Amino acid sequence: MISQDSLEKVKRIKILILDIDGVMTDGRIIYSVYGDELKFFDVQDGFGITLLNRAGIKSIIITAKKSRIVKLRARDLKVAKAYQGFTDKLVPFKKILKCFKVRPDEICFIGDDLIDLPVLKRVGFAVAVPNAMEEVKKCAHHITSKMGGRGAVREICDLILKSQDKWEFVASKYFK
Numbered sequence: 773m774i775s776q777d778s779l780e781k782v783k784r785i786k787i788l789i790l791d792i793d794g795v796m797t798d799g800r801i802i803y804s805v806y807g808d809e810l811k812f813f814d815v816q817d818g819f820g821i822t823l824l825n826r827a828g829i830k831s832i833i834i835t836a837k838k839s840r841i842v843k844l845r846a847r848d849l850k851v852a853k854a855y856q857g858f859t860d861k862l863v864p865f866k867k868i869l870k871c872f873k874v875r876p877d878e879i880c881f882i883g884d885d886l887i888d889l890p891v892l893k894r895v896g897f898a899v900a901v902p903n904a905m906e907e908v909k910k911c912a913h914h915i916t917s918k919m920g921g922r923g924a925v926r927e928i929c930d931l932i933l934k935s936q937d938k939w940e941f942v943a944s945k946y947f948k
Contacts, residue, residue, distance in 0.1 A: 774931070778913050781897040782935040786878040787852075787868065788824060789891065790925060792835040792842055794884035795901060798921030811841050814921055820929030821849045827938040832868060834861045836887055861891045882928060883908055884920055899928055 774782075793799050796817060802810040821831045830852040835842060838857040846854035852872070855864035869876065877896035881888070884904040892898040892911045900912035901920040909915055916924040933939045 774914060778897065779935050781877070781913060782880070782932055784878050784896055785880045785932050785936070786829060786874050787872060787880070788821075788829060788831045788928065788932065789865070789868070789879060789881040789895070790831060790833050791881075791883045791885075791888055792833060792839075793837065794903070795882050795920045796833075796845070796925060798919065799884070799903070809839055809841060811839070811845075812921060813845055814923055814926070816923055817921075817925035817929075818845075818849055820926035821851065823933060823942045824929050825850055826942045827933055827936070829932060829936075829938075830872065834858060834864050834891070836861070859887065861887060862894075865891045865894065880928065880932065882916075882925065899924075 790796055793801065796813055797811045804810065824831055831849065832852050833842065833846055833854040835856050836859045842854060842856055858864050876894045879895040880897040880899060881891050881895045882899040882901065883892050884901050886905055886907060888908060889911060892908065898912045900909045900915045901924045902915060903919055916927045918924045918927050933942060
C-alpha cells in the first residue's frame with residue numbers, strides 16, 4: 773500500500789530513471805563459453821516503459837556497467853537516454869536535470885544497491901526493490917512488491933500512469 777504523501781510525489785513524476793542489474797534484471801549476469809554476457813529482462817517491465825513513453829513520460833537508464841545488451845534493450849524500448857559506465861551516478865543525474873529541464877522532485881529512480889543511494893536521496897520519488905540493500909530500502913519512499921527483473925519496473929510504471937490519470941489514455945485500446 774502506498775501512502776497519500778507518496779501518491780502526491782508520484783503525481784509530479786516526468787522522468788523514470790532505472791538501474792539495470794537488480795532492477796531491470798534479476799541481478800544475475802551469465803557469461804557464455806565465448807565470453808558473451810547474457811541478462812534476463814522482463815517483457816512486462818518493457819511494456820510498462822512503452823506505456824510511459826505513450827503518456828509522454830521519459831525513461832532513462834543509469835548503470836555502472838557498460839554492456840552492449842543494455843544499449844540494445846534501451847534502443848528497443850525507446851529509452852530517452854542510457855548512461856553506462858558511471859560509478860558516480862550523480863554525474864549523469866545532473867546532466868539529466870539540465871538536458872531534460874526537470875527538477876529533482878519530478879524524477880522517480882528505482883535502485884537496489886549502495887551505488888544508487890546518492891541519486892535516491894535526491895529524487896522526488898525513490899523506489900527500492902524487495903531484495904535491495906537495507907540502506908537502500910531505508911532511503912526509499914516505496915518498496916515494490918515485485919522483485920527486480922520480475923515486474924518491479926512495471927509496478928512503478930503502472931503506479932505513475934494511474935496516479936497521474938494517464939492509465940485510460942494509454943491502456944483503453946486494449947480493453948475493447
